[in-house]
Amino acid sequence: MNFSRIKALVIKELLAVLRDRRSRTVLILPPILQLTIFAFAATLEVKNIELALLDKDGGKAATELVQRFQGSPSFARVFALHGQQEVAPTLEDEQAMAVLIIDQNFSRDVAAGRPAEAQILLDGRRSNSAQIVQGYAQSIVEQYNRDLVSRYGLPAPPARLVARNWFNPNLDYLWFTVPNLIGMLTMVVGLIVTALSVARERELGTFDQLLVSPLSPREILAGKTLPAMILGVVESVLIVMVAILVFGIPCVGSLFVLGLTMVLFMFSVVGFGLFISSLCNTQQQAILGTFTFMLPATMLSGFATPIETMPKFLQVVSLANPLRHFLVAVRGIMLKGMPLMTVLDTIWPLLLIAVATLALAGWLFRKGIG
Template sequence: MFGRVWALVVKELLAVLRDRKSRTVLIMPPLLQLTLFSFAATLDVKAVDLAVLDQDGGAAAVELAQRFVGAPYFARVHHLSGLGQAAPELENERVMAVLVLPQDFSRDVAAGRPATAQVLLDGRRSNTSQIVQGYIQAVVDGYNADLCARRGQPGPPARLVVRAWFNPSLDYMWFTVPNLIGMLSMVVGLLVTSLSVARERELGTFDQILVTPLSPREILAGKTIPAMLLGMAEGLLIVAAAIVLFRIPFRGSFPVLLLAQFLFLLSVVGVGLFISSLCKTQQQAILGTFTFMIPSMLLSGFATPIETMPEFLQLVSHANPLRYFLVAVRGVLLKGMPPGMVLEVLWPLVPIAVVTLALASWLFRRRLG
């Protein structure tokens, strides 16, 4: 039995690796996507354009406006001459926010009275607006602290000290790249398995496999093992690129990462075989792969936290293998998560793999009958 399965495994590997197009698809797109998404798929708000309307012109107002010019959060600070220019700047998305300093701003500051300033934000991008509002508040707080120090007045009674764990520099790439390891590994595992049976049917060689002594289980094993090997190799290549090219720290255990990737690919391969058993052509298999892949990415917690989703989607996400692997790969790389904690996160992948492989085997036998 092992010899027959191994012969089919070698045949599948040769069919993929000898084809120049298949080799290119397995290597170049994942690396290109890793590079592209690492720089483009970011939720960081940087280089924001800000407009300042100084209706006062006094020393205090000018000093505060100059603080925004020198702040690292803002790329360009536009100075407006009238309130009528504020709305067009926001409507045409030339700026993200408009700071309005009223006429009595410097007078109130000089008299020691509370001075007010108005911030107009583009609410069409609510998350970005909240972040920009925090940036503006930070600049104003710094101005207030310096003003109190110059006048010998006590500063605010409480001060917030922020310390970021596992990512001290708050580099969003440290979050994006580990997630891409899981997503790109899933793409390779799904494509290789979903195209395997469909390719045989499209080329007319599937009937030749059926007349061999191979049983349906042996055929499934021969289709599963090459996808696992290629997926593991692709995942290790992406991990190496993440560490060497993007300087992502690796604080955990390499065997633990291999175990996590193996369990993840085992559950993904079952889904790919299920799709492959349903499809008759490679085009249908590719469409089926992307039909499963896009919801999996959305429900994995990569783009938005799972806790913010509706309850029924949170329940659906429990069947998503990518959800568990992303937590594990981030924990191993950034936190050095010990093996026990990784297994606590990954154990749902075992029943998911059992169910998906069983369904793929059942459907494969039914299609043969």
């Protein structure tokens, strides 16, 4: 391979992108705007919860518990049900996320020092949200128990739930969302730049000029790969700086390890981009192919839904998704201070993905030339 010719092609590709004002705008502004918007819009917090209450007791102790739920900032709307027959429709029609049922002997049991029963029914169709709502309700009941013990000298509850949050003590959702957005936005930049590269040459009619140049097919692929990697890594560094300086996301781990992870991630992303580009004849097809790939890649990355909750066959498919491995690494480096060897254990599949996709893209590229 003639590296001087590859260097000339790399410079030509970078100048083609950077000299165009629209291209510069597309590369810089949208990722920063998306980071700012999605960091607040793509929240995983459970807010504006609607809770239904069925108070079968109506006594003093039950009324106090109801008032605690009504006064809690975790629940936006708390409304009363008038009978057991309304419980099932309330959950089935998604009128409320949960239904709290207070037993008819609740106040009597509290006064007698016996365990008093209150049941909460949760909408299991939204399992993650249901677990969070259960935590809210459990916190209210535990505080209620502590107040009763101190006020009336009742026996303490036989069990106490203690929660401890590692790596995010205040459960700040930005600490989870923003590192994920770093991977997603970097992937978008790498895919678009690479996928449009060959498609742009074909659409403008300059692809044939490359074929008759002294460049070999391997050198052309290298020249198309490196500019996308350079732009993607620079873009990712910019996004990380915004995440740390603007949003205050901690970076406990090594910036060198984070940079190494980004380079390997971009290598695998560029492989997918070249594969998409080798199948497209126009830039419009390349853009559509990019977004067709992005949606399932995002859904199978563990960003919105834990991978462990997916069906087994989807968990296997997600192993070929570079975003899945990168998100585990970037969260571990920034929030946990994950050391280099542990990071390598996490990201080594990215190298296999890159080799496989680049080899397939090269085969399709040479087949197209032939």
